[in-house]
Amino acid sequence: MNISEWRTYLVTAASRSAGRATPEVVAAALDGGLDVVQLRDKAVTDRERYETGLRIRELTAEAGVPLLVNDRIDLAAAVDADGVHLGQTDLPVAVARERLGEDAVVGVSASTVEQAEAAEAAGADYLGVGAVYGTDSKDVSGDRDGIGVERIAAVADAVDVPVFGIGGIDASNAAPVVEAGAAGVAALSAITAAEDPAAATAALREAVTE
Template sequence: MNPSNWRTYLVTQASLSDGRSTSEIVRAAIDGGVDAVQLREKETSARSRYELGLELRELTADAGVDLIVNDRVDIAQAIDADGVHVGQSDLPVGVARDLLGPDAVVGCSTSTVAEAREAEREGADYLGVGAVYGTSSKDVADDEDGIGPERIEAIADAVSIPIVGIGGITADNAAPVAEAGAAGVAVISEITAASDPAAATAALAETVETSKGVADGGRGA
């Protein structure tokens, strides 16, 4: 349960799954080597998210994959998730930490250096930074053109906790995000909408791992 080791992070959204269940997508992503899964599904009821969360908890626990819940600290507690991810308009990081305890993973969405530093001060374990590229998701960023890998680098230089880039990321454009200092990348449609989610996950993981190797080699030179 170390966000520094997350290379691929799936954020669930059933509406993009082409009729497949979220559990089916998560199972395939696990087969492809996903490191963390975030239960999102904001358009569903709390009861539905709870019941889905129980299914995902079983799948991820068996595979040794971290399970994070978007926004809802109560659901995270109820399904014994590994942690919660909060946005700028959700419960503060410190409150989530107090409710979940010291062992839980608490992540926070940020898009600026100031937000990132504040989240770190409040005790966040990792940051979801974006939207890196343009995205149609209402959950990430307020800049339709994206903040770009340059902002990832600026935030990585400003904080000491791991960063996960999110927003419009694909296997084709993930490399600059990892090279800029992100530990990994979080995606929705790149895996969920793929005809072969397992293969899409594996391709994304390979791109990130290779790019991080290049970046680490450059920094060590």
């Protein structure tokens, strides 16, 4: 698995999916060329999140796309995900490695150069950096006013692991994030809330790759 080749990264959010089930949104996004899925969906019960994770695992396995789980190392193991994405207050990277195995993908959220360097030193495989642009989403960590593409550039220059911008990103503003040094971009509302998630994913991918 070459993480540096990921371009489009979906963070799921059932509350922003226009009444559609998360697996439906994921299936459409996969059709649009999605590279990786992170199961988040915090506003549901553990059982619902588990059952959703199992359905998404089937979809991603068929598509050959990695599935990560936000925060929950136990849930990642339960649905046979490829790894986990950890926030600054979650369990350490080393614990995720111990529970999920050395081959698991472990990403970490960061909003500063210092946090990014610490995560890389702890063994993170990649970094989710943001919020790049202003966002009202409670599902995106970081400065709600946006840290800007300059911070993306600073983080990308400071670490050797792939960096993915997140927060307020869509097809109209993704290019500057990649130009600043990000390997790709993570999106939440830009895909989940879109009338056509497949088309939104394809547009985002085109913006990133071009």
